[in-house]
Amino acid sequence: xxxxxxxxxxxxxxxxxxxxxxxxxxxxxxxxxxxxxxxxxxxxxxxxxxxxxxxxxxxxxxxxxxxxxxxxxxxxxxxxxxxxxxxxxxxxxxxxxxxxxxxxxxxxxxxxx
Numbered sequence: 001x002x003x004x005x006x007x008x009x010x011x012x013x014x015x016x017x018x019x020x021x022x023x024x025x026x027x028x029x030x031x032x033x034x035x036x037x038x039x040x041x042x043x044x045x046x047x048x049x050x051x052x053x054x055x056x057x058x059x060x061x062x063x064x065x066x067x068x069x070x071x072x073x074x075x076x077x078x079x080x081x082x083x084x085x086x087x088x089x090x091x092x093x094x095x096x097x098x099x100x101x102x103x104x105x106x107x108x109x110x111x112x113x
Contacts, residue, residue: 001017001018001019001021001025002015002016002017002018002021002025002029003015003016004029004032004033004036006036006039010046011044011045011046012045012046012047012048013033013036013037013040013045013046013047013048013072013077014047014048014050015029015033015047015048015049015050015068016050016051016053017049017050017051017053017054018053018054019053019054019055020054020055021051021054021055021057021061022061023058023060023061023064026060026061026064026065027064029064029068030064030067030068030071033068033071033072034071037071037072037075037076040075040076043075043076044076044078045076045077045078046077046078046079046080046081047072047077047079047080047081048080048081048083049065049068049069049080049081049082049083050082050083050111051065051082051083051084051085052083052084052085052110052111053085053111054085056085069082069106073100073105073106077105078105079104079105079106079107080105080106080107081106081107081108081109082106082107082108082109083109083110083111084108084109084110084111085110085111086110087110089108089110090108090109090110091108093108094108
């Protein structure tokens with residue numbers, strides 16, 4: 001399951017995932033995200049994708065979220081932040097996407113209770 005909202009105060013698209021995310025849900029999320037991005041004509045916004053409370057995702061679902069990241073960056077997002085389940089996962093993603101992190105366009109951080 002997921003929740004996708006526009007926070008007009010922080011000028012941020014917020015996506016929160018929880019429980020088991022299926023490929024069908026990920027595809028519906030992509031369509032909703034595509035529509036939301038089409039409405040952002042000024043291109044000065046951030047994106048936060050929080051999947052810290054979701055179950056480990058199947059490879060095809062994770063790949064869909066990677067496509068969502070690219071769609072947001074291509075769609076004009078200033079920065080996209082991922083909130084991961086663990087510190088190790090955040091470190092692995094940071095290393096894998098180091099160029100985007102160094103440019104300030106991507107950020108990966110672990111959920112802290």
